[in-house]
Amino acid sequence: MNNSTAGWIIIFLMVVAANFPFLTESLLGVWRLKQADKPFFIRLLELIVLYFVVLGIARLLESNAGNAFSQGWQFYAVTVCLFLVLAFPGFIFRYLRRRTA
Numbered sequence: 001m002n003n004s005t006a007g008w009i010i011i012f013l014m015v016v017a018a019n020f021p022f023l024t025e026s027l028l029g030v031w032r033l034k035q036a037d038k039p040f041f042i043r044l045l046e047l048i049v050l051y052f053v054v055l056g057i058a059r060l061l062e063s064n065a066g067n068a069f070s071q072g073w074q075f076y077a078v079t080v081c082l083f084l085v086l087a088f089p090g091f092i093f094r095y096l097r098r099r100t101a
Contacts, residue, residue, distance in 0.1 A: 006061045010054070015086050017054050021046035022090030043094075051083050 021043040026032045062068045
């Protein structure tokens with residue numbers, strides 16, 4: 001796999017993982033909660049967990065392509081912001097869209 005393909009795979013995974021907590025009512029898509037609606041803080045925790053999962057996959061793909069470079073705090077600040085921006089459509093779908101009865 002070349003570097004361009006790996007980059008697109010990571011971007012795709014980020015989009016899917018960022019929106020996943022807002023599109024499901026189960027915990028990480030596996031465990032059904034007793035409540036009918038999942039609380040926001042659970043969705044936020046899922047978002048954090050999925051960020052680190054995608055970050056681990058990206059690190060794995062980078063190390064398979066060659067030497068994995070050490071990153072500073074700036075890299076993590078940018079990727080967290082990108083992850084939150086990519087989560088915006090799921091947030092809009094869950095909390096801000098008008099529901100008709």
